[in-house]
Amino acid sequence: MLLLLVAFATGAAAEEPENPFTSAIDVRMGQRQFQSKCTSCHGLDATGGEEADGPDLTTGRFQHASTDAGLHDVIRDGIEGTSMRGLRRAGDQEIWQLVTYLRTLSDAVDLAALPGSPEAGRAVFERLDCERCHMVEGRGGRLGPDLSRVGGRRDPEELARDLTEPSAEVAPRWWTVRVTRADGTVIEGLRMGEDTFNLRIMDGEEGLRSFTKASLRSVERGRKSTMPAEPLADAERDDLVAYLASLRGSDS
Ligand code: HEC
Ligand code: HEC
Structure with a gap:
């Protein structure tokens, strides 16, 4: 993974807030x-x-x-x-x-016009364990964005690209940090919070870790996605896209 070295001095970058009022x-x-x-x-x-x-x-x-x-x-x-x-x-x-x-x-994407099948896509989603990192309708992990309404905010072409080139477009919220402590141990994860003195990271097991910056030997930041680019057959990709496009959230 390519990591960018950045000086300590930068404060917390704004994270993209999610809409809290969607009922x-x-x-x-x-x-x-x-x-x-x-x-x-x-x-x-x-x-x-x-x-x-x-x-x-x-x-x-x-x-x-x-x-x-x-x-x-x-x-x-x-x-x-x-x-x-x-x-x-x-x-x-x-x-x-x-x-x-x-x-x-927004006019719902015409699912019937897509080449894939949402049902088959759901099965692929489960088989590839996308839930490990993504929440759908309240179930799944927090290491990636909640996908419950992803069909409303990404069109099918964007979704296909999300799958094949995860690092093409990564919001700051999903950038990674890797800290090296004074004793040389390394911890890597998503940056959850940061101010001048402290840094909070969510590691790969969703554990939250807090560090005092002054106690760290170094902090490296990465802008690549932690999402693996799965080698997908064309049909699997089409099915996944159809499934994701169908996720438009419920009204409650
Ligand atoms: C006085 C006229 C006027 C009023 C009133 C107005 N808008 Fe607009 N709105 C515009 C114009 C003109 C644009 C396009 C600006 C441009 O890109 O050239 C625009 C653009 C937008 C866009 C961006 C569209 C895009 O494609 O990015 C949004 C969103 C929007 N308006 C929402 C609202 C909402 C919500 C309200 C009411 C709270 C509102 N507007 C009231 C004239 C208005
Ligand atoms: C190791 C964790 C991880 C796994 C496993 C994973 N993702 Fe992701 N995914 C992420 C992260 C982090 C992002 C946000 C950064 C980015 O855009 O790549 C993301 C972004 C996405 C997006 C774009 C979401 C948006 O709101 O823009 C889609 C769609 C997506 N993943 C689908 C999938 C699918 C389908 C699978 C299973 C094949 C999968 N992901 C597996 C971590 C993961």
Whole structure:
């Protein structure tokens, strides 16, 4: 694994927060807000304004954001130089609820049009023990992102690439750290928290370890994914993609 050496001085990089407000009630609250604040430009059904210039928000793809956290920031901060103004005075909860509502609008990927089968993909997922690192509907590990709604945020091509080139695009949340203690022992894992003096790591067994930076001989950071690139047959990959695309979360 290629590791980057970085000086101690860097503080904690921002981790991508997950949307904490995704229940059916949040959808409804978000919709209500959308109707009062956004339809003048984005249209009553969010497919784009006729007179105003707000773009279609129902395609499932956004130019200015790919994650929930990114959408949150677009709604809060607006888009400079356009009529899209941020909701600077709104509470964080209201903004997340708008994100939740917008996520329900995207046309579901037409699963029937995909070459693979979600059922077969689920079996591959179990056989390859993807659950060791990934949670789906509350079951599985925490060494990778929760996949319960991955079909809502990644399109099939992106999902295929997630499987074949895991390191192509790795959010800071999943970067790794390797610390060497004064006695020479090495511990490697995901960086869970960091400030000027301390560093917390989740090791491969999901154990949380805390270190005082001053007590460490070195800290190395890696930006590659810890996810193994499984050699998949084309049919297996298609089935996995179909299964992942079908994971769109439940409303509760
Ligand atoms: C005064 C008109 C106006 C209002 C009101 C407005 N928007 Fe926008 N919005 C725009 C325009 C114009 C853009 C496109 C900016 C650009 O990229 O050129 C945009 C872009 C966006 C985007 C990014 C789309 C993308 O593809 O990345 C989101 C998300 C969005 N608006 C959500 C909202 C929400 C939620 C509200 C209500 C809280 C809202 N907007 C209210 C005009 C508006
Ligand atoms: C050793 C732990 C581990 C295993 C095993 C693993 N993954 Fe991952 N996976 C990760 C990590 C960490 C990430 C986030 C970094 C990245 O993008 O690669 C990730 C990312 C993903 C993503 C992108 C998720 C998103 O939100 O962008 C998908 C899809 C995925 N994995 C599917 C799978 C499938 C399917 C399997 C089984 C074949 C699998 N993973 C096995 C650790 C793992």
